């Protein structure tokens with residue numbers, strides 16, 4: 001079998017490597033560097049910034065180069081050809097790059113997403129996350145439009161670098177898709193670190209005068225403004241479909257992205273779409289999981305991955321992480337909610353990171369774990385224990401009887417599981 005994959009982000013390159021391991025011949029076409037958004041302008045450079053005291057572009061480039069070399073190595077397989085160029089869909093399962101038509105048994109589209117902006121006067125005065133990652137100086141005043149994942153990660157890191165930060169969020173709370181309780185606590189923690197967060201704020205315009213940018217917004221019927229040296233636009237991302245000529249290929253798509261079925265197949269047989277390009281949860285690990293699902297379908301294999309169970313983390317200080325159902329999603333269901341505090345956790349107090357909490361949601365009848373939400377140091381690592389428990393349909397009674405080493409931060413999750421177990425039955 002021979003396939004063409006368009007895009008070399010975590011969706012594209014991981015799928016290429018997996019396909020080759022299955023004996024499939026792969027043409028991987030990308031118009032950008034290996035690693036896509038994730039490695040070059042997303043997950044990795046932002047987390048490199050998180051580990052710095054000031055922006056250090058040389059260190060950022062070093063980290064990217066090191067990981068890119070790893071991807072090149074992964075793709076060093078006689079079955080994989082990497083082609084630099086912009087791909088456009090042809091007829092059936094063919095792809096055009098430049099003047100050349102390439103044919104295959106199947107095509108996987110993994111062209112990712114690009115930053116969205118607001119249709120407001122002066123929107124061009126704001127910069128996006130990619131441009132923020134190119135800064136080597138620290139703006140004295142940073143105004144962030146959007147209190148979602150990108151907005152908050154940059155707010156947190158630039159606060160650490162010394163900026164005065166204001167975040168303007170349209171919804172009544174930050175991180176609108178997260179558990180409300182967790183989001184409220186994160187907002188309070190960020191405010192304690194000096195980050196000003198305005199919610200229910202509708203940004204109306206950005207103006208510039210003598211190098212100073214003024215962001216105007218309304219809250220109810222009142223008008224406000226904030227002066228800034230740098231404005232970050234972080235109001236979401238949209239699917240990167242413009243170069244593909246989807247209409248000519250007859251592929252169905254909407255504002256959220258390309259429409260696919262449960263096997264990631266589009267309405268055109270043999271053409272699949274994975275990752276950010278289909279909208280939904282725009283996360284690197286989701287893109288890779290989509291690729292695995294598409295490959296399983298192509299090979300006639302069953303994929304056991306539950307694509308609805310996705311751990312996610314926000315790399316603010318403190319970190320926030322989530323998996324499974326939120327309390328709001330459990331409305332109308334009889335649930336037991338267990339909580340624990342980092343303040344009661346020996347390792348956290350000893351390490352000087354005592355801020356945070358953990359919340360576990362379980363079915364009151366039977367105790368099956370439905371969701372977990374963690375705010376605090378190492379939340380992004382701890383969340384995976386909860387993901388495993390949920391995936392294996394464990395109950396809070398079973399999970400809380402598993403011994404956890406002492407003193408470790410993982411005891412925070414164990415304590416929340418115990419608390420939920422007490423509240424069941």
Ligand code: FAD
Nearest residue numbers: 007009011031032036037038042087112275276282283284
């Ligand atoms: P992408 O990584 O976007 O890759 C798409 C590729 O397609 C690119 O290489 C591009 O050059 C190529 N391409 C596009 N059009 C064409 C064409 N016509 N022909 C050929 N090639 C083409 N996710 C996380 O899970 N954790 C995080 O911590 C995280 N942090 C992030 C921070 C930021 C600032 C941003 C912007 C995103 C972050 N994300 C994070 C999201 C993550 O980067 C994306 O979900 C992920 O990269 C999507 O992978 P993908 O393979 O779908 O697409």
Ligand code: NAD
Nearest residue numbers: 146147148149150151168169170234235236237282313314
């Ligand atoms: P997002 O959807 O997470 O947040 C956008 C925010 O902007 C929302 O809170 C929304 O209410 C707000 N908003 C929309 N219009 C607005 C307006 N007019 N004024 C003020 N606020 C407005 O999107 P994002 O933060 O841009 O991130 C894009 C994607 O990248 C997300 O899907 C995210 O999952 C992914 N990402 C993930 C990570 C991670 O996993 N740690 C990090 C960064 C990005």
